Amino acid sequence: MNTNFIARKLGVLLLILAIGMTAPLAVSIIHRDGDADAFIKSIVIIAAFAFATLPFKQKSGNVYARDGAALTGLGWMAVVLLGALPYQFSGRFVSFADCFFESASGFTTTGATIIENVELMPHGIIFWRSMTHWMGGMGFLVLMLALMPSTRANGLHILRSESSGPGIEKFVPKVRSLARILYLIYITITVIIFVLLLLGGLNVFDALIHAFGAASTGGFSNRAASVGAFKSAYVEWVLIAGMLFSGINFALYYALLHGKVKTILKNTELRVFLIIVVVSAGLIVLNIAASGMLDSVGNGIRSSLFSVVSIITTTGYATADFALWPTASRLILLILMLLGACAVSTAGGLKIIRVIILWKAGRRETMKLIHPRTARPVSIDGKTVDDDVVTSTVVFFTVYIAALILTALIISFDGQSMTTTFSASLSALSNIGLALDKAGPTGSFAIFSARSKVTLAIAMLVGRLEVFPLLMLFTKQSWSRA
Template sequence: MRFNFRLILNLLGLLVLLNGIFIFLCLPFSIYYDENIYHIIISGGITLLAGGLTWFLTLRGLNTELKKKDGYLVVTLGWLTMSLFGTLPFIVSGTIPNFTDAFFETISGFTTTGASILTDIEAAPKGILFWRSLTQWIGGMGIIVLAVAILPILGIGGMQLFVAEAPGITPDKMKPRIKETAKRLWIIYLGLTLLEMVLLMFGGMTFYDAINHSLTTMATGGFSTRNASVAYYDSAYIQYVIIFFMFLAGTNFTITYWGLKGKFRKTFENEEFRNYVYITLGVSFIVSFFVFSSDWQGFERSFRDALFQVVSVITTTGYVTADYTAWTPFITAIFFLLMFCGGSAGSTAGGIKVVRHTLLFKNSFLEMKRQLHPSAVIPVRLNNIAVSREITYNVLAFIMIYLLVYGVGVFLMSFTGIELDTALGAVATCLGNIGPGLGEVGPVDNFSKITPFGKWILSILMLLGRLELFTVLMLFNMHYWKRY
């Protein structure tokens, strides 16, 4: 099967074109805060020109049939291309003049990781910080899914893109047509973002801070406009609002859709959602007990700090209100393990995902039963429905490759001269798209001290984690490039 390279270039041009439009959305903030607007104009202009020309020049004789192999290539190259052009506002404005640092910051945004190299966030121009937050919001649901909603207008089917964007276990579709699914996802995503912004403003946040934090909360990204992250706002109301929306963002959007339609019974019947709730509350109570026992602050504050940090890590958001590495070694170990948990499938969260852990544990326990009854057919069940062996094998393969990539990442990062705890935390947080890690990249530090080689390794891991491994690794399989 041959690749449709003309169509691939056309789609990449469309994505870059959309990227340029998003860059110009930062212009009103630069104007309002009396900043240099030419940085935005130049960056957006270059991006629009490059995307527009690529898209226009590939229109003639375009074959709009998009194969699955083309979809994988478009998704991976799309994320890289978006990140490359996304560095322009940082570089042109001089906020991050170094290309390696600018690319790290940008791909951290688009992959919703939240790992940053900025040492003084509040000193950066407001328009540039808004672009930084916007990259996470775009990446949260995926620029590819946004394009899927537009592609049918252009006469191009988008199913292959959607499958490549969300490989593995496919969440229940709210509508049979992919166009309608993408639209409903974005309506919910946009609506919850606006609702959180309004609630944060009621809590005393400025419009600018509220819109930035809403964008990065719903994206489970964690970029903040403050050096101290959410800890800057010593407000129980603001922190509980952010906790609630982080939890929602880490929930399967199909479940959220059912909840909005009042189908609460159907929501709680979902096994992954129940496990997601149990893990979040169970670990939060354990952590809050130890924090309360070893600290002078009251139980409510201990519970709030514990709940905030647990939800932030499980949903891979990465906001911070307290330094969990400063509590106890036991709690630090808990948070390290949480970095391998992840939110729900079909959410904006990264990580391995709760549903994969659920199937892994079920299959492991059933394997012991199969050993006792080798002739019996004992399938793994999820939501009382038998799961096919193909899905079970997919889960096992994903987790095995995930751990293998993690091990290789730690091995490579150790060559950069950093401490082992820092290497373990940096790789776990970047592969899981979380943000803060351990050691020198912990909740109160950032990634500015990592060497350029280390930043490129972590950038690759962020992309692998965001696209759930197979989409990117597929391109390194020799069979992928063979013609059939």
């Protein structure tokens, strides 16, 4: 591996982290909540790590896919560990395992929390939690690529290993422009949500926290009852739209800006995504109505749509306690947890595009049984999907499920119910943050043991980085020189 390159870029990454941390520091100072020291200490330590990479001179050596993946894996581990420092120094968390969990949950945009009453937490810490969502949403390394001077095309390896889905299409020639466009779209969405929330009567702090949480599809709230606390249909609709738009492939916004409406209308992934949302919400409304829990049709539609969008975009905001819903409704939500939203969005999960590829690959296998020598490539939007991509999608799915089973197995020793164990594992892996039963909207992840919290935090990272960049770091070959 190109050690110098990786070390140097890690330094830049940590510098961005340190600079980012000045924002919660400011919030903390303004609100005089007593955590300014914790932030200053953290910034100093992170900056020291960043400057420690300066002796590594960036040589002209080549950067390959493995270097991009290694940087992604190492970078995220470093960021999550060092991003936990303010929590630790503030003294408001019981153990470092808790801090690590909260930090991983933040950066991976999971939004699961071990804080039992979030309303007792000071502003600075709350702001930092939500800010980690925002920084992790589109990706740290993508931000770095957007800010750094163009370093040839090597950035594509980095961009691909951090962004979600089977591979972002390079819709502009220069990687730096690509990173900038992604961030511009991201910032625009965030600002729109923020302004709309302000118009809905939220104060600046609440609006900012929820704009961060929705745009990054993270889900941290500063209210114990999450979005339900505002008791405002308007706020809920704004967030439904905000989460939905953050879960759509960002490349489509670029197409929209260029007037290619046709591309968007014809986009299979978007269509399937919207169909799933509408059908799931409809089924849940009917299911709730049938079980006699529906108070009014309007409220029922809104709250089921909110839950569906919140889960499928892997955000994890809640307005209703769906842990109390009938079995079918809860199972639908559980399935949505696995699916996730579109590729190249801020959402987690498997991604709809992969589901489509899996579906089509399955159909092809069936066809092959009837006509063994049939030549039938998997194609999406009129474009053939390379067989390599099909294979890697199948492998990804398998490894994802394996990771889910392994996580659930470790968690199960805590002795929680099957539903809690399984849904919490899936929720962490898919970066949602809400689960069912005790880890549902009214509960928290505080019920788990320290061992389980660390396991879940690692599952979040595995899910966010889509398994392989992390797995690679644990192979002997990535560390040998030959």
